[in-house]
Amino acid sequence: ALQCGIVGLPNVGKSTLFNCLSNAKAQSANFPFCTIEPNVGVITVPDERLVQLEKLVKPQKVVPTTVEIVDIAGLVKGASKGEGLGNKFLANIRETDAIIHVLRCFEDDNVTHVDGSIDPVRDKDVIDMELQLKDLETIDGRITKTEKIAKTSKDPEAKRLLDVLLKYKAALESGKSARTVELSDQEQKVAKDLFLLTNKPIMYVCNVDEASVVTGNKHVEAVKENVKDEEAQVLVIAAQTEAEIAELETFEERQMFLDDLGLRESGVSKLIRSAYQLLNLKTYFTAGEKEVRAWTFPAGALAPQAAGVIHTDFEKGFIRAEVIKYDEYVALGSEQACKEAGKMHIEGKEYEVQDGDIMHFRFNV
Numbered sequence: 001a002l003q004c005g006i007v008g009l010p011n012v013g014k015s016t017l018f019n020c021l022s023n024a025k026a027q028s029a030n031f032p033f034c035t036i037e038p039n040v041g042v043i044t045v046p047d048e049r050l051v052q053l054e055k056l057v058k059p060q061k062v063v064p065t066t067v068e069i070v071d072i073a074g075l076v077k078g079a080s081k082g083e084g085l086g087n088k089f090l091a092n093i094r095e096t097d098a099i100i101h102v103l104r105c106f107e108d109d110n111v112t113h114v115d116g117s118i119d120p121v122r123d124k125d126v127i128d129m130e131l132q133l134k135d136l137e138t139i140d141g142r143i144t145k146t147e148k149i150a151k152t153s154k155d156p157e158a159k160r161l162l163d164v165l166l167k168y169k170a171a172l173e174s175g176k177s178a179r180t181v182e183l184s185d186q187e188q189k190v191a192k193d194l195f196l197l198t199n200k201p202i203m204y205v206c207n208v209d210e211a212s213v214v215t216g217n218k219h220v221e222a223v224k225e226n227v228k229d230e231e232a233q234v235l236v237i238a239a240q241t242e243a244e245i246a247e248l249e250t251f252e253e254r255q256m257f258l259d260d261l262g263l264r265e266s267g268v269s270k271l272i273r274s275a276y277q278l279l280n281l282k283t284y285f286t287a288g289e290k291e292v293r294a295w296t297f298p299a300g301a302l303a304p305q306a307a308g309v310i311h312t313d314f315e316k317g318f319i320r321a322e323v324i325k326y327d328e329y330v331a332l333g334s335e336q337a338c339k340e341a342g343k344m345h346i347e348g349k350e351y352e353v354q355d356g357d358i359m360h361f362r363f364n365v
């Protein structure tokens with residue numbers, strides 16, 4: 001399954017956020033390094049469309065789709081040189097598909113900051129630098145090897161890789177992350193195998209106090225200004241408050257709490273949806289009396305690959321797919337009505353599945 005890693009300096013609110021994201025109970029205490037083992041949480045993706053489909057189909061059960069979130073142990077200055085839990089931490093990041101970088105934007109004298117004051121841009125730079133140093137180490141190692149190959153074999157692939165490596169090196173040495181380097185499609189392909197930490201898709205979460213959750217604050221502004229060239233999302237969340245909301249028993253109670261704060265949707269659900277986007281994932285549905293279910297597939301997948309998400313046999317034995325668009329399903333009210341109105345489309349192996357498609361796969365066993 002695809003995974004997002006939560007990173008950030010100690011005491012910025014990672015565990016608090018992770019706790020409200022997942023049912024797993026990570027420890028949250030006011031001192032660094034309390035989250036030593038990476039905690040994995042499986043999180044359901046909120047989707048309004050499932051609620052609609054449930055009303056229409058009245059199935060025995062409804063199954064939402066999920067994303068995995070890993071709370072990664074605290075990073076400190078010097079991690080790339082093995083300080084703190086440095087290397088272990090970096091290895092954990094390498095395994096994730098995308099990064100959620102939590103920045104402390106709340107003031108609270110009772111919660112110590114590792115560097116003594118609240119400055120999310122400085123904090124972000126600390127982490128970025130550690131990741132960049134680690135990437136630089138990776139790159140330097142590869143350059144040495146690739147130079148040798150390029151010289152002896154005259155392999156054009158090696159030459160191309162070397163060009164890419166040098167571009168990355170220049171960026172990293174000037175304090176920029178690998179994701180800021182522009183590459184051609186061909187270069188992109190060689191770059192993928194490098195698994196650079198600073199090349200992973202990223203989003204920023206500004207952890208604010210309750211009073212700033214709607215308005216933001218000066219720290220949030222500073223972060224937004226700092227990352228504006230990265231095309232990354234910046235979410236404003238009050239993790240502590242969200243944790244309190246998550247403890248309320250009923251949906252109505254939680255909604256009332258949110259209304260009081262002036263929020264339409266909980267930050268957590270916003271975060272989950274953004275993470276889903278960050279990973280470039282889409283959703284299709286299957287809708288039957290037994291079960292209405294959301295399935296995750298990578299954007300651009302063709303019908304057999306999308307079918308394979310349900311079962312590998314569906315992919316291997318794929319014959320065709322019957323597809324109804326979500327809007328048409330809702331407008332007409334049932335599969336039968338769609339069929340009669342000619343709104344059930346028969347699609348083959350080359351069909352690129354779209355977000356919101358309601359799928360029925362036909363396959364040989």
Ligand code: GDP
Pocket residue numbers: 008009010011012013014015016017027028029030031032033034035074106107108111207208209210238239240241
């Ligand atoms: P981590 O080290 O990044 O995982 O940070 P934790 O989630 O353990 O949080 C560190 C401390 O800050 C805990 O005592 C939390 O209760 C507190 N904390 C987290 N988020 C907030 C917040 O939004 N506001 C305030 N005032 N305290 C927070």
